[in-house]
Amino acid sequence: MSWTRKILRVNLTEGTCKDEPLNMEWADKYLGQRGLATKYLVEEIDPKCDPLGPDNKIIYATGPLTGTTASTGGRYSVVTKGALTGAIACSNSGGFFGAEMKFAGYDMIIVEGVSKKPVYLTMIDGNCELHDASDLWGKSVWEVDPAIKAKHQDPMMRVAAIGISGEQGVLYACVVNDLHRAAGRSGVGAVMGSKNLKAIGIRGTGGVNVDDPKKFMAVTAEKKAILAENAVTGQALPAYGTQVLMNVINESGALPTRNFRDVQFEGAHAISAEAMAEPSGIDGKPNLLTNAACFGCTIGCGRISKINEEHYTVANKPEYWHASGGLEYEAAWALGAATGVSDMDALTYANFICNEQGIDPISFGATVGAAMELYEDGVITSKDTGGLEMKFGSPEALTTAVELTGKAEGFGKELGMGSARLTAKYGKPELSMTVKGQEFPAYDPRGVQGMGLTYATSNRGACHLRSYTVASEIMGIPEKTDPHVTEGKAGLVKAFQDATGAVDSSGLCVFTTFAWTLDDFAPQIDAACEGNWTTDKLAEVGERIWNMERQFNLSAGFTAADDNLPQRLLKDAAKTGPAEGLTSGLDKMLPEYYEIRGWTKEGVPTNETVSRLAL
């Protein structure tokens, strides 16, 4: 149990919704969510298919612990071939949508084909239907969510939707659920839009059955106590959120600034967690109102913020005066340091628009940073930008750009291609800070060496959440390693990648790993699920998932040459801070990584590895 053992298959071409039994043999090998959905995807699509074509599929998948009383049991993932990357895409989101899917009686939704006209899907317990969405097309997430609740006269529905950006093919469009939680990366929202699927509304009134309820309650209570007593998950994350990292990473000389030209940002404090809690210079009120938690979460790292009503972005727009999802570290970095903008209200406004229109703030902010460098180098001019002065540090450029990109209008159409395509169009591909077409997050590989290998080998394109070695290299979790050396990082990255693959397939949040190890996950999964779930089995599942994703990418046409970093990070040393003089030592780490992985020198899993992992 704990899986509902039921899938909904939606064929948009035929307009049908059919229930299917979950493949329990696969569940035993891939657990759920990221792993299990990826297994379905790789079995069902041609890896070479056009991500935005009719042959791609998009899967919304929970894990076995989603919807249970385990702490953070609200996660689901959107799995597809990424619009931004052409690689395997798996974007993980919190909020309440995933748990509601379980309450409605489903482990996952597989969507295939293309609808002739815009539609949305409802799942009300076991009753699943497609509806005309003509009146919702062209609307934002913030308009669609309440509209669907009103149409079905149920304010308790949980809605995941795309904004205008997803309809218009912005390549890093998100799927946003519960208004401000997002499956954010790799353009999963663009895939959803390509299928003319505007939204999914779910209402479930059932529960989630676990294998051994008494044991499950005992073990989840024990693990919640660990989270509560841990200084990070019990105190720091609820009080400061992920944004507490802004000053940490800046002091560590690893805060990518102005499109990775610099590694420290003079405006870091102004956009940090500490600044969010301080009274604003305009109205004396802080940006941060409170923290917030997703379904079942006992950490509560989310930020709820408010834009100063007198700020230029909203002075004449009272519709943005309400409280909503505030800046998390990655968004604050991309919208701020990557663009050189240190105006907290401008960043918060841009973040609101990213949620409202469903665009990934990491790829958006990083793309704006690349466009600003193109502009300052004279490669593009105001003629190309429709009059927009794309200068580093300009809050007006940032906030106008986000409005345009959210609706794919004017220069926003070009920004919506992502930095790889944008810089290539203007003959400067070296200015795109990407791997496999996806923009880097908020850690400079020159100052945190393990993150260079993390980015280069990430199956979904540059990503911090595939192996967050920052935890070890900067924060000393679970143990401190030196961020400036390459020795030992291949093994560290592999260990993080495999463990994260299992966590991402469980239905729980990766932030628990600041306090938990796989030893804490295993007994919770074992109590909830049939089968014998041990730490070793979870590690093996994680490794199997990583290799399965790798095989998909190889079949899609990626090679070892794509496990690389931009020349800026390999050739141009950090100019300031503790990493001054360092470049990324990727060339020292990658061969060892391939060897540890059981891959050939060409980065291909050997027959022995494939056999060992039963792939």
Next chain:
Amino acid sequence: MNITLKLYAALGDFLPPEAHENTIDVDVPDGATIGEVLTGHQVPLESCHLILINGHYHHRDSAASTQLSSGDTLAVWPPIAGG
């Protein structure tokens, strides 16, 4: 000698009111250690998890023996994480 002291997150409460952006320049005796500077500001050493001197990590156990130099920046956090 003069150093720059930065206390972040919950440790910010131990900064004097004149601190700006979690930062203050302070005069300390020549050769002062990390531990002496922190205890001088009533910062409980057991609350200090991440200690950086000019961005370089120093383990808390070395606080009593690690001397600062004039012009150093000492930045300290309680247990924190993000992502």
